[in-house]
Amino acid sequence: MAEEISIHKGTKSEKYEALLPQIKGLLSGETDRVANMANFVAALKMTFGFFWIGFYVVRDKELVLAPFQGPVACTRIGQGKGVCGTAWKEKRTLIVEDVNTFPGHIACSSASKSEIVVPIVRNGQVVAVLDIDSDDYATFDKTDAIYLEKLIEQIYW
Numbered sequence: 312m313a314e315e316i317s318i319h320k321g322t323k324s325e326k327y328e329a330l331l332p333q334i335k336g337l338l339s340g341e342t343d344r345v346a347n348m349a350n351f352v353a354a355l356k357m358t359f360g361f362f363w364i365g366f367y368v369v370r371d372k373e374l375v376l377a378p379f380q381g382p383v384a385c386t387r388i389g390q391g392k393g394v395c396g397t398a399w400k401e402k403r404t405l406i407v408e409d410v411n412t413f414p415g416h417i418a419c420s421s422a423s424k425s426e427i428v429v430p431i432v433r434n435g436q437v438v439a440v441l442d443i444d445s446d447d448y449a450t451f452d453k454t455d456a457i458y459l460e461k462l463i464e465q466i467y468w
């Protein structure tokens with residue numbers, strides 16, 4: 312298929328609904344994780360224009376920076392550290408409306424104000440996390456969590 316996606320206008324849910332089948336198409340037939348993570352974050356960036364979108368993959372006892380879109384970022388995060396390390400440790404999606412209120416938040420950029428982190432779980436283990444930062448407060452809610460959890464299921468691991 313042509314490597315392009317169409318960007319829909321409308322509500323957040325409508326944008327995610329339009330993106331879901333396109334992500335499926337974009338990732339189908341490709342088994343390389345890095346290639347799929349790269350296109351995944353690009354498609355989200357094109358659709359929503361979020362400030363920073365990226366993956367951190369589990370390598371031994373740390374999360375290590377993987378494909379992302381946005382400004383340069385911290386490369387390694389320990390388990391239980393920051394929002395990413397906490398989502399990894401607790402194996403659940405975390406939504407932070409104001410990063411200043413999250414104890415231990417790791418500020419890769421001072422522009423980041425709210426954040427959502429979705430762990431990718433395979434065979435009961437967290438293998439990576441998807442991290443999205445916004446430069447506005449309270450950007451993310453349950454709708455993002457539901458759709459992002461569906462979207463990351465499309466990544467072959």
Ligand code: SME
Binds near residue numbers: 363392417418419
């Ligand atoms: N804020 C994250 C660190 C990663 S950056 O936002 C890209 C955290 O607290 O885990």
